[in-house]
Each structure stands twice: as C-alpha cells, then as structure tokens.
Amino acid sequence: MENTWETIKKNCVDQFEKRLEFFIGKLKKIRSDRISLxxxxxxxxxxxxxxxxxxxxxxxxxxxxxxxxxxxxxxxxxxxxxxxxxxxxxxxxxxxxxxxxxxxxxLPMTGEMRKKLIKDVKEIIEEGKKFFRLIHQDIKSALKKDKNLSQDQKKNYEKQGDKLFKDYQDRFAVAWEKKIKELSS
Structure with missing residues (x-):
C-alpha cells in the first residue's frame, strides 16, 4: 500500500505538471518578433x-x-x-x-505593442505563481491533517514539498524570462 506522502506527492506533481504546461502554453501563444505556430x-x-x-x-x-x-x-x-x-x-x-x-x-512590433505584450506576460506570470502557491499550500495542509505521520516525518515531507514547489517555480521562471527577453530585444 502506498504511504500518504507518496500519494500527496504524486497528486501535487500531477497538478504542478498540468499547471506548468498550461502556463508555458499561454506564454508560447504570445507573439514575439519571430513567427511561431x-x-x-x-x-x-x-x-x-x-x-x-x-x-x-x-x-x-x-x-x-x-x-x-x-x-x-x-x-x-x-x-x-x-x-x-x-x-x-x-x-x-x-x-x-x-x-x-x-x-x-x-508586422514589426511597435514599442507600444511590446509594452502591452510584456504586461500580458506579467499577468500570466502572476496567475501562474498564484496557482503554484495554492498547490504548495495543499501539500502543507494535507500533511498537517495526516494523523499517521510523526512531527519529524511531517517536517521532512514538508521540506520535500518545498523543494518540489521551488523546482516547478524555477522551471516556470525559465520560461517566462525567455519570453520577456524575446519581447524586450
């Protein structure tokens, strides 16, 4: 039987992956100076x-x-x-x-268009960060509710959850930094 942490971790990784894919997809749909399908x-x-x-x-x-x-x-x-x-x-x-x-x-991008697109990217960034924080909070909340785990186990799993959160946040940051760089150059 799978332990509670593995179940929580699997569910959260699935959510992180779906959200990461969704927000990276949204970023890719924003035009830059290059044609993108x-x-x-x-x-x-x-x-x-x-x-x-x-x-x-x-x-x-x-x-x-x-x-x-x-x-x-x-x-x-x-x-x-x-x-x-x-x-x-x-x-x-x-x-x-x-x-x-x-x-x-x-068509070539105007300065005004670049500013608007960068603003759109920043809105997507904030929306994405919010969803990642919610998933992170779900991890902590699920661990707190679990009565079968000792305090040491909870702390250990919470650290692993923090690392997961940071990893996905970093992957998202790479994508949005790339998009902002595309729009700024």
Missing amino acids: ETIRGLKINYQGEKKPIKIIANLRISPNHELVIQAFEPNLTSLISKAVLDEQLGYKQEKISKDEVIFTL
Whole structure:
C-alpha cells in the first residue's frame, strides 16, 4: 500500500505538471518578433456550422523566408482562414492568397505593442505563481491533517514539498524570462 506522502506527492506533481504546461502554453501563444505556430494553433475557424481548431482544417508551417504558410485542406477555406487570422490581430499581414494557401508575414512590433505584450506576460506570470502557491499550500495542509505521520516525518515531507514547489517555480521562471527577453530585444 502506498504511504500518504507518496500519494500527496504524486497528486501535487500531477497538478504542478498540468499547471506548468498550461502556463508555458499561454506564454508560447504570445507573439514575439519571430513567427511561431503556437500563436495560431488554437485559432478557431467557423467550418460546417461549428468552430474548429485551424490545425484540423489546414496544414501550418513556416517557410524558409520566415513566412507563415497555411495550406487549407479544402480550397474554399482560404478566405475563412485569412479572415480569422487577421481578425485575431496577432500582428500578421496577409502577403498572398491562392485557392489552397494563405501566406502571412509578421508586422514589426511597435514599442507600444511590446509594452502591452510584456504586461500580458506579467499577468500570466502572476496567475501562474498564484496557482503554484495554492498547490504548495495543499501539500502543507494535507500533511498537517495526516494523523499517521510523526512531527519529524511531517517536517521532512514538508521540506520535500518545498523543494518540489521551488523546482516547478524555477522551471516556470525559465520560461517566462525567455519570453520577456524575446519581447524586450
């Protein structure tokens, strides 16, 4: 039978992993000076009466000329795709549209746009830190409630929980520092 600490640890690691993945995903969706497929992968297109992710109805790639190329699986979708990408105001400019392909370039970022995006990143950072603290508090609370553990065991496990918390916080910090550096340069 698994001991209580192992169960608590496993649950918290699962939560930390999910939250880390979620917040890193949010950071990747924020544009920088380079075209990133992450910024539009989740974009929804009205197709056959329902909203579908763009990756289901088109192939996405970055050309050797650093252009975003979206190749529709059906020729009649290019205008829908083009409209959806431009409506999202992600900083893309349509360069060319053909019956099965739309090509976009990235508009240069203005100082005002950089400030807004850095502000968005900082909001994601604060939100992420808050969730990591909540998970950390859950660890401490679960250990306090456990009557089967001695005080020494609780202190030992709490230290392990603190280390887990710090490890995930550090991994998150690496991701957001990288994003802020991208936006600042």
